[in-house]
Amino acid sequence: MKVCTDATLFGAMAPVAGGERALDIGTGTGLLALILAQSGAASVTGVELDPAAAEEADFNFRQSPWGERLTALRADVREYAAKAKERFDLVVCNPPFFQNHSKPPDAARQQARHDDSLPRQALLSAVDRLLTPGGLFHLLLPTHAVDSFLDLAAGRGLCLQCRTDIRGYRRNRPKVAALVLARQPGLAVQRTLTIYGEEGCYSPASEYYLSRLLLRFASQPGRENHG
Numbered sequence: 001m002k003v004c005t006d007a008t009l010f011g012a013m014a015p016v017a018g019g020e021r022a023l024d025i026g027t028g029t030g031l032l033a034l035i036l037a038q039s040g041a042a043s044v045t046g047v048e049l050d051p052a053a054a055e056e057a058d059f060n061f062r063q064s065p066w067g068e069r070l071t072a073l074r075a076d077v078r079e080y081a082a083k084a085k086e087r088f089d090l091v092v093c094n095p096p097f098f099q100n101h102s103k104p105p106d107a108a109r110q111q112a113r114h115d116d117s118l119p120r121q122a123l124l125s126a127v128d129r130l131l132t133p134g135g136l137f138h139l140l141l142p143t144h145a146v147d148s149f150l151d152l153a154a155g156r157g158l159c160l161q162c163r164t165d166i167r168g169y170r171r172n173r174p175k176v177a178a179l180v181l182a183r184q185p186g187l188a189v190q191r192t193l194t195i196y197g198e199e200g201c202y203s204p205a206s207e208y209y210l211s212r213l214l215l216r217f218a219s220q221p222g223r224e225n226h227g
Helices: 005-012 031-039 051-063 077-083 107-113 120-130 143-155 204-210
Strands: 021-025 043-048 070-074 088-093 131-142 159-167 176-182 189-194 196-198
Touching (some): 005 031, 005 204, 021 031, 031 051, 051 070, 088 120, 120 131, 143 159, 143 176, 189 204
Parallel strands (some): 021 043, 021 088
Antiparallel strands (some): 131 176
């Protein structure tokens, strides 16, 4: 799967305060895990089912400036959760989006886009096992799937802390939502983030999150280069 703006923005919005033990479920090529490490997580474990993707994530981790804090594991997160002794302060996941849709012919792409390999109940069960009592679960979902997922999450004692609906332009309806869940009830802040202010230009809100990650901002006068 290609790196896309939604996934990069989702990673940039992850609630990293610094020093967390973080887990990226379905790390793919390691994009989110790398963003977490750059944002200050003390350690990041990326779990990936697909062997080729896990190998690529491992390569990307070793080539990065944060390699000593990154670990790529080729594993089914359900089996990993059943055996793991470590618990995580932050769990992030950009899960397969599609249920009961026509599937692409490529097997790896199919697995990445469809939730057959990790049903929502199985994902929540793994998160329940792996999340510390005070930890946060950050995930990206299509907006149409949010309500049903939150119902399932409530059954696991996970409560919505923040929901950010993401849309391309103001004229668009949001298609995806970034959620933050925790074991403790919160105020459930809800907001909408617009990626582009006008054609080809990021909005101030999305630039706030993306400016430290995208090289397009590094060349702007007076802007600090965060790498």
